[in-house]
Amino acid sequence: MIIKIKKYLKKLFIAITFNCILFTSFYGQKITFYHDVFPIIQKNCSPCHSKNSSAPFGLLTYKDVAPRARQIQKVIDSGVMPPWPADAGYQSFQNERILSEKEKKLIGNWIGSGMKKGVPNLFKKKENHSKSKDSKPEIILMVPDSFIVNKSLKDQFARFYFPNLVENDIEIGSFKFYSGNPEIVHHMEIWNCVPDSNAFEPGLKNPKIEIKDDLALTSHLTQTDNFISGILPGNLEESYPEGISVLLPKNSVMLALIHYAPVLTENKIQSKILLYKSKNPALRYAQTISILNNKDKMLNGPLFIPANSIKEFHSVKVIEADFSAFAVMPHAHQLCKNFFSFAINPEGDTIPIVRINSWNFQWQFLYRFKEFKVFPAGTEIHVMATYDNTSNNFQNPFNPPRDVGTSNRAQDEMMALFLIGVPFKSGDRGKILNYGQ
DSSP states (O other): HHHHHHHHHHHHHHHHHHHHHHHHHHHTTTIIIIIIIIIHHHHHHHTTSSSSSSSSOOOOSSSHHGHHHHHHHHHHHHHOSOOOOEEEEEEEEHHHHHHHHHHHHHHHHHHHOOOOOOOOHHHHHHHHHHHHGOOOOOOOEEOOTOOOOOOSSEEEEEEEOOSSSSSSSEEEEEEEEEEETTTTTEEEEEEETTTSSOOOTTTTOSOEEESSSSOOOOTOOTTTSSSEEEOOTOOOEEEOOTTTTEEEEOOOEEEEEEOHHHHHHHHEEOOOEEEEOOOOOOOOEEEEEEEETTTSSEOSSSOOOOEEEEEEEEEEOOOOOOEEEEEEEEEEEETEEEEEEEOOOOTOEEEEEESSOOOOOOOOOOOEEEEEEOTTOOOEEEEEEEEEEEOOOOOSSSSSSSOBBBSSSTSBBBEEEEEEEEOOTTTTTTTTTOOOO
């Protein structure tokens, strides 16, 4: 009897010990912020929750995250954060911000186990190394500190010309944007204007500023001008794949286009854009194919949404030369409800590009493909979007609804798709892209 009791107690001890070990592992007693949680936060949250970003607070340190841990757990469990509008089941992207169930559970276990801080040194070394390029941008486009966004009930569009910055040909591989005020700065674009451009002004020596309230920002640009990069809400920095750059020709003029939201008071906003030189010589230069509003073949245009109506539009553009795309940027405004793009190549095969089932004006990204999307000459690029101009659309800028047409103003609408890529060459199909510039 005594022997049986001893055996039972031994088994019970082993079982309790095993369960304690399992409990310790599962509930993350050894999980620490810097070793386990911060890499997830930095990849998926910090790009927006940082200084000068669109988020209301930063998530860059333990002191930032710990007081908001319960709130963070709630929004990630509900799927509200991190925002990633693109349907990953239709097309997966290199820069996806989607938490796996394992990552969600790990964060929950860290919170439940007391939110231990851990040792930051190991992670800080990695973090500092990855940001070493920030200290030496090749070109800085800085809005003059004297610039004031005037009081206006309309959107305002400013053009900032920067001469004398490109003394020799420069290959640019990455960009970083600082809005100065994310609540007012809606989006920013960088263009490069060469001597035969309509926007090029011989003899221009100092930065020049033009402000418009209802004209398209790019109406004065021509095909010789080169769109370099841009930001929209949710997208603050970009880099091109290795071996691909944007060429800034000698003596060209840099042009920054900035869209400001309506404001009730004057605001001094000093935005800046940093351009970084490519690490290695470029093998090819980036180009952009645009499918923009009514300028391309809109099958049921023009883009006009009467008050109290829901309308779907469909545009098609045929690619003239073999093209290898590495990124796509869809764009619309507040009435848009969904956005869908695909391609049909000359053989009749359908190529997925991007699908956004629930459009959110506040979250617009440049989506990077994991490998080249190859579009042979003759490929049709299809763009489709649905717009809801009824009072049921909580994003509708007008109450009651009004007729809405097309312009860059946020209260009007756009249906645009930008495919960024390079001329095709043998070996592009299936090539994995490295965005390490």
